[in-house]
Amino acid sequence: MRRALALAGxxxxxxxxxxxxxxxxxxxxxxxxxSNSQLTxxxxxxxxxxxxxxxxxxxxxxxxxxxxxxxxxxxxxxxLSKTPLYDLHLAYGAKMVPFGGFHMPVQYESLSVGxxxxxxxxxxxxxxxxxxxxxxxxxxxxxAFLQRITPSDLDNLPVFRxxxxxxxxxxxxxxxxxxxxxxxxxxxxxxxxxxxxxxxKDDAYFDTEVAKWNRDPSHAALPVEQSDQMSxxxxxxxxxxxxxxxxxxxxxxxxxxxxxxxxxxxPAHVRLPAGDTCDVLISRGGYTGEDGFELSIPGDQxxxxxxxxxxxxxxxxxxxxxxxxRDSLRLEAGMCLYGHDLDDATTPVEAGLxxxxxxARRGPDAGYYGAExxxxxLVPISKGGAGVTRRRVxxxxxxxxxxxxxxxxxxxxxxxxxxxxxxxPSPTLGKNIAMGYVxxxxxxxxxxxxxxxxxxxxxxxVVKMPFVETKYYKGA
Amino acid sequence: MASxxxxxxxxxxxxxxxxxxxxxxxxxxxxTTCNDxxxxxxxxxxxEHEWIDLSADLKTGVIGISEYAAKALGDVxxxxxxxxxxxVQAGDAIGAVESVxxxxxxxxxxxxxxxxxxxxxxxxxxxxxxxxxxxxxxxGWIAKVSVDEQGVKDLDKLMDEKAYEEFTxxxxxx
Numbered sequence: 253m254r255r256a257l258a259l260a261g262x263x264x265x266x267x268x269x270x271x272x273x274x275x276x277x278x279x280x281x282x283x284x285x286x287s288n289s290q291l292t293x294x295x296x297x298x299x300x301x302x303x304x305x306x307x308x309x310x311x312x313x314x315x316x317x318x319x320x321x322x323x324x325x326x327x328x329x330x331x332l333s334k335t336p337l338y339d340l341h342l343a344y345g346a347k348m349v350p351f352g353g354f355h356m357p358v359q360y361e362s363l364s365v366g367x368x369x370x371x372x373x374x375x376x377x378x379x380x381x382x383x384x385x386x387x388x389x390x391x392x393x394x395x396a397f398l399q400r401i402t403p404s405d406l407d408n409l410p411v412f413r414x415x416x417x418x419x420x421x422x423x424x425x426x427x428x429x430x431x432x433x434x435x436x437x438x439x440x441x442x443x444x445x446x447x448x449x450x451x452x453k454d455d456a457y458f459d460t461e462v463a464k465w466n467r468d469p470s471h472a473a474l475p476v477e478q479s480d481q482m483s484x485x486x487x488x489x490x491x492x493x494x495x496x497x498x499x500x501x502x503x504x505x506x507x508x509x510x511x512x513x514x515x516x517x518x519p520a521h522v523r524l525p526a527g528d529t530c531d532v533l534i535s536r537g538g539y540t541g542e543d544g545f546e547l548s549i550p551g552d553q554x555x556x557x558x559x560x561x562x563x564x565x566x567x568x569x570x571x572x573x574x575x576x577x578r579d580s581l582r583l584e585a586g587m588c589l590y591g592h593d594l595d596d597a598t599t600p601v602e603a604g605l606x607x608x609x610x611x612a613r614r615g616p617d618a619g620y621y622g623a624e625x626x627x628x629x630l631v632p633i634s635k636g637g638a639g640v641t642r643r644r645v646x647x648x649x650x651x652x653x654x655x656x657x658x659x660x661x662x663x664x665x666x667x668x669x670x671x672x673x674x675x676x677p678s679p680t681l682g683k684n685i686a687m688g689y690v691x692x693x694x695x696x697x698x699x700x701x702x703x704x705x706x707x708x709x710x711x712x713x714v715v716k717m718p719f720v721e722t723k724y725y726k727g728a
Numbered sequence: 729m730a731s732x733x734x735x736x737x738x739x740x741x742x743x744x745x746x747x748x749x750x751x752x753x754x755x756x757x758x759x760t761t762c763n764d765x766x767x768x769x770x771x772x773x774x775x776e777h778e779w780i781d782l783s784a785d786l787k788t789g790v791i792g793i794s795e796y797a798a799k800a801l802g803d804v805x806x807x808x809x810x811x812x813x814x815x816v817q818a819g820d821a822i823g824a825v826e827s828v829x830x831x832x833x834x835x836x837x838x839x840x841x842x843x844x845x846x847x848x849x850x851x852x853x854x855x856x857x858x859x860x861x862x863x864x865x866x867x868g869w870i871a872k873v874s875v876d877e878q879g880v881k882d883l884d885k886l887m888d889e890k891a892y893e894e895f896t897x898x899x900x901x902x
Contacts, residue, residue, distance in 0.1 A: 358829070359802070365828045366803045576802075576829040652808055653826050676828055677805045684806075706808065706824060706833075 335382035336486040336554035344572050352448025354383040357574040362567075365576035369679040372540055372581055373720075376492030376565060377573035378558055381539075383448035386482035386548060387458070390441050393474030397465050398434060398442055401457075403600065403609040403620050409436045412517045414535055416608055418600050419446070419457060422464075426599035426622035426629070430454050431590050435517055435535065443482060443533070443548075447590050486554025490561060490570070491544035491581075493723070498565040499545055502557075504529050512536050514543075514724040522547075524556045525563060532557060539578060541585025541722040580676050583685060586646060586717030592656055593644060593673045593687055601629035602689070604644045604717075642670065643695040646687050646717040652705040653677045653684040654712070659704040660690055663711070669694050672703060678719060685719045686712075772837065772883055773892035780837040780873075781863050786880050790863040791837060791871045793825060796896045798860035798868070802827040807849040807856065810834070810842045810871045818882040823870065825856060838882035840873035 333354050341348065345361030357380065359365050371377060389398060395406040402417040409415055413436060419429040430450040435443040446454045462478050465471055490499055496509050503509075504521040512518060517535035524530055530553040538544040549557045562570055579589070588594045594603055599622065609626065612618075616627040631637020647654070653675055660670035675686030686703070694701065697716045702709035770782045777797035782789045798804065810822035816836040823834040846869050848855060860868040873879075887895060 364803045366805070369828065580828050651806075652824070653806060653831065655831055677826065679828055706821070 333383075335380055336549075336551045337380045337382060337488070337558060340555045340558060341380065341572070346572070346574060349575070351575060352383045353451060354448060356380070356383055357572070359574040359576045360572050363571060363573075365574075365580065366679045368571065368573045368577040369580050371571055372492045372573055372577060373542060373680060374493070375568070376490060376494040376498060376542075376544070376570045377540075377577065378561055378570060379489040379491065379539075379573050379578055380486075380558075381489050381546070382486040382551075382554060384487055385446045385448060385451050385454065386485050386487060387444040387446065388437075388441065388479040388482045389444060389476055390479055391474075391476040392440060393465065393471055393476040394440050394442050396471075396474055397462070397476040398444075399613075400465070400620055401461055402432070402434070403613050403618070403623070403626065404434060405610040405612050406434065406436065406442065408612075409434070411436050411438065414515050414517060414537065416605075418594075418605065418608065419454065420600075420621040420626075421596065422461065422621050424622050424625065425597075426601075426625035427596045428590075428594050428598055428600065428603070429457050429596065431588065431594055433535075433537075437517075437533070445487070449591050482548065484551045486549045486551050486557075487546060488549065488554065488558055488561075489538050489540075489544060489546045491538045491540040491542045491573075492570075493543060494565060494569045495542070495544045496725075498561055498570055499534070501564040502560045509536075511727075512725075513727045522549075522557050522560055524553065524560055526556070530557055536725060539585075539587060540581035541587070541718055541720060541724075542581075543723050543725045579674075580679060583674055583676055583687065584678055584680055584718065584720040585722055586687070586719060588644075588687075589674060598689075599626055599629060599640070601626055602640045602642055602644065606630055639692060641692050642689045643692055644673075644687060645690050645695050646685065646715045646719060647672070647675075647701070647703065647712045648715050648719075649675070649684040649686055649703050649705075649710050649712040651684075651710045652708075654686045654688075654703040654705050654710065658686070658688075660688055660712070661702045661704060661709065662694070663700050663702050665709070666702070669701065680720045687717065690714070770883075771889060772886035773889070773895075774835065774837045774886055775895065776833075776835050777896075778835060778837045779861060780883070780886070782875065782880075782883060787875060788843070789838070789840065789873045789875050789879075790869050791834075791840075791873060792863065792867075792869040793832075793834060793856065793860055794892070794896075795860050797825075797832065798856050801825060801832060801856075802829055804853045804856040807853045807870070808834075809845040809847075809849060812842055812845055815839075815841045818879075818885075825853075834870055836873075837886060838875060838879040840875050840879045842871050843874050844872040846870055 332350050335354055338355060341357045346357035347359050348355045349358045359368060363371060368377065398406050401419055404415050404417040414433050417434050418431050421427045421429055430446050433445045437443045458478055462476055466475050500509050502522045504523050507520055514536050517533060519531065519533050521529045522532050530549060533548040535546045538546060547557065582589065588603060600606060600608055609630065613620065614627055614630055616624045618627065628638035629640050633639040654672045655675045656673055658672040659668055660672060661668050670688055670690035672686045672688035675684065678685040695714060697714055699714040701712050701714065703712045771779055773779050773794060777794045778791060779794055780789050780791050804825055804827050806826040808824040816822055816839065818836055818838045820836045821833040822836050822842065825832050825834060856868040858868065863869045
């Protein structure tokens with residue numbers, strides 16, 4: 253699961269209300285222990301979870317549905333880790349499923365997936381995203397290092413701003429190792445959030461790349477260090493139109509969230525039900541298309557912060573939501589899910605993520621992995637570039653919902669032109685939406701295609717994404 | 729109507745009589761009342777969570793998905809109905825039930841010929857969530873079928889209600 257943040261927008265600089273170093277450096281011995289055991293237990297169980305996904309249903313029925321694939325969701329439950337909110341999930345009647353090496357809630361007994369989806373768009377929901385990996389890269393070479401493995405412009409990313417990016421393969425293919433959100437939290441400190449399902453692969457990738465970087469004599473003055481200082485923290489997402497009011501209510505300082513724009517972040521303190529306070533790192537953004545926030549919280553206080561938010565909003569304004577609603581919400585918002593809509597063989601340009609490559613880094617000599625391939629792909633064939641042969645598009649499908657793996661064909665029994673990578677009935681639109689890859693030339697909005705569901709062609713049309721208008725808080 | 733369906737569901741684990749005999753008091757129950765002659769239908773379940781009611785003369789049947797399956801699927805938003813007139817073998821995919829989060833095939837519980845489909849589900853797929861095991865007018869049944877000798881034989885491999893309840897109880901533990 254991934255969330256997407258656009259490049260940081262404009263807006264007034266923030267006055268830090270507490271030192272980020274204080275927020276980030278706080279870790280008790282118990283955290284370290286928890287973190288280490290967690291990493292040990294998950295690194296083995298998630299070795300092949302890059303295609304891990306949840307599409308939960310009764311196993312025997314699911315196995316019979318050819319278009320539905322099982323990922324690593326068959327991981328034995330003993331090897332799964334628990335997030336800091338595990339007990340809270342059970343207390344709220346969560347239906348738990350294996351996802352990315354963790355026991356994760358897919359939905360709660362109070363609302364169905366469809367109801368939870370709509371509730372998020374109308375009020376607000378809290379999602380536990382603690383399964384995602386919170387990394388920290390420090391050192392004089394941190395920005396330059398990250399600019400080698402991603403196409404982002406991190407030299408010019410202000411402190412407390414975030415950017416959506418992709419980790420790229422070192423072989424120069426332009427293929428995506430994982431998608432990520434990178435935030436500068438201090439000069440020379442970058443907070444990097446990656447997908448749970450890619451944990452083992454990303455761990456190996458970062459270990460190799462950091463070692464390679466530091467070994468290079470020309471980087472003698474630019475070392476980079478990967479720190480696990482953030483790894484035991486909890487991460488929750490508060491999403492929906494009521495989010496700002498609810499979050500404001502639990503903050504100890506009179507922080508004006510109205511000046512915290514999409515793609516910005518800041519450290520703050522939350523007042524806990526027991527009377528004490530807790531340091532949090534607040535980022536404005538999320539994975540639903542709604543306005544909202546993500547809160548990075550010390551692991552042992554993540555449940556208390558979640559309860560404080562639930563109390564502040566009350567059940568009429570805020571509910572817990574699971575992976576089920578998270579998936580349909582992100583799909584309506586046109587956002588990619590790694591392992592489905594993105595993979596090792598897909599480049600950012602094919603995925604329609606060319607916008608994550610800033611102008612300053614669009615040349616073949618930009619110095620990041622895959623720059624030659626990606627820079628040529630960014631220029632269409634008609635303008636002398638290489639362009640791409642396939643592209644990610646949005647589809648609206650008539651009749652049956654198209655799911656991952658459904659073939660896309662030219663209309664009227666034509667040739668195969670692509671494949672669906674995500675799809676579901678859209679609770680907001682009441683139509684079947686899907687995203688997938690089609691041959692260049694068939695990607696324009698309005699193009700009619702067929703999608704094969706259970707062997708039968710269904711009419712579909714290429715549409716622009718997002719399917720549902722996003723409501724990011726970007727200020728005036 | 730929905731609240732009654734919920735009550736039925738809540739009572740289900742203790743329910744020892746076949747659901748088909750339970751009078752489902754519905755808004756339009758004028759057509760399907762408790763005065764209907766009690767059928768001697770035999771209800772059996774598959775491991776894939778379909779049910780089939782076979783008539784006393786073993787010639788015709790009604791197919792649907794179980795309450796357990798309907799609940800696991802969540803809000804049903806689309807039902808792909810079987811093709812009328814089609815002959816199928818036990819286990820063949822004949823349609824599908826879809827919710828926001830997942831899709832599930834409907835498989836033929838026994839070899840049979842589809843003689844009618846429940847058109848109500850095209851317009852009101854959520855009926856599957858309300859009364860999935862109701863084989864009457866307004867119920868969530870999927871298709872009516874005719875059964876031959878092979879179909880009757882296939883029936884032996886299926887579970888009765890008690891066995892199915894035990895089966896789903898062990899599935900839930902996983």
